[in-house]
Amino acid sequence: MTKQALVFLSNGCEETEAVTTIDLLTRAGINVTYASITEDRQIECSRGVTILAQKVFSEVNNLDFDVIILPGGLKGAENFRDSQQLIEKLKQAHQAGNIIAAICASPAMVLQHHNLFPDAYMTGYPETRDAFKHWKSDRVYFDAQNRVITSQGPATSIDFALKIIEILLDKKAAAQVAAQLVLPQGIASYQ
Template identity: 85%
Template sequence: MTKQALVFLSNGCEETEAVTTIDLLTRAGIKVTYASITEDKKVECSRGVTILAQKTFSEVDNLDFDVIILPGGLIGAENFRDSQQLIKKLKQAHQAGVVIAAICATPAMVFQHHNLFPNAYMTGYPTTKDTIKNWKSDRAYFDAQYKLITSQGPGTSIDFALKIIDVLLDKKAAAEVAAQLVLPQGIKSYQ
């Protein structure tokens, strides 16, 4: 059965983190849906790139996914934090055993702010270190107990996507996607 991923987008989200994740998961054969957290499919990202979401929040709210992914970007993370419908969806998904993944400012701005994973280990944008209770310095980290994947920022977007592939599928699938890329030194190739 094909794994299903949901990438939420919000105005101000980090385009590199969103698009890299969407692309690499698609390469792995994961069915990716990207949806705006509002009812407007047009999302203006942090550097002015406009992404046209496939779906709106209401179109995905009652659907099931294997992973829910939140890119970062300061304004994007604030918009995620302030979306009560998104926070409700994350809580429900976590209770149902869905993997939750976030990168950059989002772990601190959303997970810590709403105390969603109070005892989970996570990473995030380095300047948020003091706001994350159980900080990990890894480029991408999976806390298996809480089914939580976090990563640090735009430069770790490939690490983040490969970690999601590893968790959803396996190391072999992550290695196959990594082999298609010319990875810079420091990124785990899963070989």
């Protein structure tokens, strides 16, 4: 059965983190849906790139996904933090045993702010380190017990996406996607 991923988008989200994750998961054969947290499909990202979301929140709210993904970007993370319907969706997904993945500002501004994973080890944008109870300095980190994947920022987007692929599918699938890329040193190639 094909794995299902949901990438939430918000005005001000980080386009590199959103698009890289969508692209790499799609390459792995994961069915990726990207949806606005509001009822407006047009998203203006943090650097002015416009993305047209496939869905709006009301169209995905009652659907189940294997992973829910939050890109960062300061304004985008603030919008995620302030969306009570999104926070409720994250809580329901976590209670159902699904994975939550967040990168850059979102681990601190959303997951930590709402204390969604009080005992989880996480990483995030390095300047947000003080917001974390249990900090990891890794480029990407999977807390298996809490089923949460976090990563640090735009340049770790590939690490983030490959880790999601590894956890949803396996290391072989991550290696197959990694082989299609010209990866810089420091990114796990899974070879």
